[in-house]
Amino acid sequence: MAITGRDTFLGRVRGALGRSPGVPEPDAATHLGLTQDDVRSAADGVRREMADQADSLLDAVADSAATAGWKVRRVGSPEDAADVVTEICIATDATRVLRSDQDVFDAVPVDAALGAKGVTPGIATVGEAGADIPSLKDVAFDSEIGITGVDYAIAETGTVVLHPRQGLSRLVSLAPGRHIAILNKGDVLPSLDELFTLERAGYQDGSLEGSMNLISGPSRTGDIAATIVDGIHGPFEVYLIIVG
C-alpha cells in the first residue's frame, strides 16, 4: 500500500549507528540466515516427528493443556467427540451454539448429535466474502458456545493454533463465553520452535494467512487486586476434545 517518511527516518538511524546501507554480516544469533532449503528440510523433519511421535505428543499436550486451563476430554472416535460436544452444551444449558466451517466437522458429526437434542448449531460463515460481516459479529457475540477444529496444538505450552480463513471466523473461538476445540491425533507439535519452523516454511512457499492465534487456556486477567479471574473479554471456559 504505502510507506511514508521512510528515507529520512532510515537516514537518521544510519547516522545514529554510524552505519552505511547494506546487508549485515551473517549472524548465527538469528535464524534469518538459514536457506530456504534448510527451512524446508527442517519443516519436513517436524512433520515426520509429528507423525512418528503422535501418541506421546498427544499425551503430552493433554497434560500441558490441562495445566494451561483447558478442560481436557480424551475420546476414541469422532462420534464420541460429537457426543462430548453435546454433553457440554447440555450441561451448560447452551442453546445458541456456533461452529466454524472446517473439515473436522466432516468427520465429527456435531450437527447430527446436537440436532438429536434439539439444538441447531449456526455456522459462522458469511458466504460471499464481506457480504454480511456485521451479522456474523452479532451472532458470535450472542452465542454461548463456539466450536472449532485445531490447526495445530503445542505440547510444550498446551496451546491450540488457529489460522483464521474462509470457514474459520476470528470470532468463533473468541466471542462466545465457551470455546470447544477438537484436536486430532497427528496435529501436535513439540514446541513453539516447530510451530514457527512450519510457519516460516509455509511463508517461504508463498502462504501467509491474515493472522494466526495461539490460544492457551481461557481469557484471563489479574488486573484487579492481583486476583486471577477467568473470562474477561474472551471465553471464560475452554474445552479441548482430543480424538485418538
Added chain:
Amino acid sequence: MLPKTERFKQGARETIADPVIQESMEAVYNGFHNNRQSAGAATEGWDDQRDRGRAIKEHTIANLDYYLEMLTDKVDANGGNVFFADDSAAATEYILSLARTRDVKTVIKSKSMVSEEMSLAHEMEAIGIEAVETDLGEYIIQLAGEAPYHIIAPAIHKSQDQVAEMFAETTGTDPGQTPEELTTTARGMLRETFQRADMSVTGVNFAVAESGSIVLVTNEGNGRMCTSIPRVHVAVMGMEKIVPSMQDLAMMLRILIRSATGQRISSYVTMVNGPRRDEEEDGPEEFHLVIVDNGRMRLLADPKLREALYCLRCGACLNACPVYRKVGGHSYGWVYPGPIGAVVSPVLSGLKQGKDLPFASSLCGACREACPVKIDIPNMLLHLRQQIVEGPSEVRSVGWMERLGWRAWRFGNMKSGRFRTGGKMANLMGRPFAQGGMFRRLPPPLSGWTRSRDLPLTASSPFRDRFNKRRTRSEG
C-alpha cells in the same frame, strides 16, 4: 504524556509514607518475582536462552536500518500501510487524521506503552472520538485519570475497594463487588464497546522483519478483539521492536512471557500479517503500522545506552528493584517506571527534567539479574549520572550551590595546610551545633543528608596529629 519526572523525590516521599500501599504492594511484587524465578528454574537452558535472546536483539539493533527497511517492505507487500513518525506529535497526527478520514466514532485500544507516550486516548477524546482502553488495568487507570503504575500491571496499585467504587460511579453497580464480580461487570461494559468499535489501536510486542508480521501477547484477549472486529487496525511500535525471522519468535516469546508473569505462555499470542484476506470471514479492512522514534534515536546513537533498546517491556526489573518497590510506579513521573524507566524516561522525555531518576538506584544489580536479555542497567545509570554531572551544557544539571560546594572542597584539599586548617575550623564552628559528636539536623542544602542519618563532626584532634603523637610516644 507530559513528563513529571522532576517530581520524583516528592512522589517517592509520598509513596514511602503511605503504609497501605507499602504493605499491599510487597506481596504483589514478590508474587511476580517468585513466579519469574520458578519459571526460569523450570526452563531448560534458561540462562543460555537469555544469552541467545540478547544476541538476537544486539544484532537487530546494530543493523536496525536494514531490518526496518525489510519489515516495512513486507508490511507494504502484505497490503498494509507504514508511517514513520519522528515524534509522538507526528504519530498522533497521523492516527487522528486516519480516524477523521475514516469517519471513526469509537476506537478500542489494546495496551501500548508507546501510545501512552503520545497520550493518544486523551488526544482522541479531545477531538470528540470515543477512545476506550480495553486492557482491564488500563481501563481502570483511564477511569481514574492516572498513568500506568507498572509496565504489565498498570492498575496494580488500586485496591479492590477503589476499583469497586470507580465502577459503581461509572455504571451504578454495587460498590462491594469482589474481583470476580468486577471482572464480569467490566466484561459487560467492554464487550458492548468492542462490538461498535470501528478502529483499534494496539501496541506491538514483536515485529517480524522477514514477513511483515506483528505479534501481540495478551492474557485477556483484548488484543484479539482489537484485531478481529474494527474495520481499521493501527499498530504502534517503538522502532526497536523487531526480530529478523519468524523462527526467532519462539525463543523471544519464551523469555518475554516467563519474565513477565512466570507463565509458560500467555492465554493468547496473536500474529497479524496485514489486513484480512479477501476470502476471510472477518478482520480489519485496513492495517497501518506506525513506527515511532520519539527520542529513541538518542539511545541508539550512544553506544553506552544502545542496549536500552533491547528491552522487551516485561517488567521483571521493576519487581526486582528495591527502589521501585518502595517508591512505586507513579514517582518516576512518565510512562516507564523502575530501573529501565530510570534510563529510558530521562533520555526520551528530557534528561534535565528527569535528572533524579538515574540516581534512584542503589546499583545493586538485581535488575540486570532479572532482565531476560541481561541489559546492564546499572552501567547505563552510571553513564547517565556522569552526563548529568559532567556532560554537555544542554544536559548537565547540577545546582550552583553544589558546584560551589565542590569547588570549595577542591580548594580546601589542594594544599595540606588548607586541609588541616579547614578540618580544625569545621570542628570549632560545628561544635556548638553537634550533639554527642554528631549533627542530628543540618540546614539546607545539607538537610538532605541529615534527614535519614547523622553527620559526624570532624575530629577535634585529627588522625594525623594522633598518629604522630603515638609514634613519638612509642619511639620515645
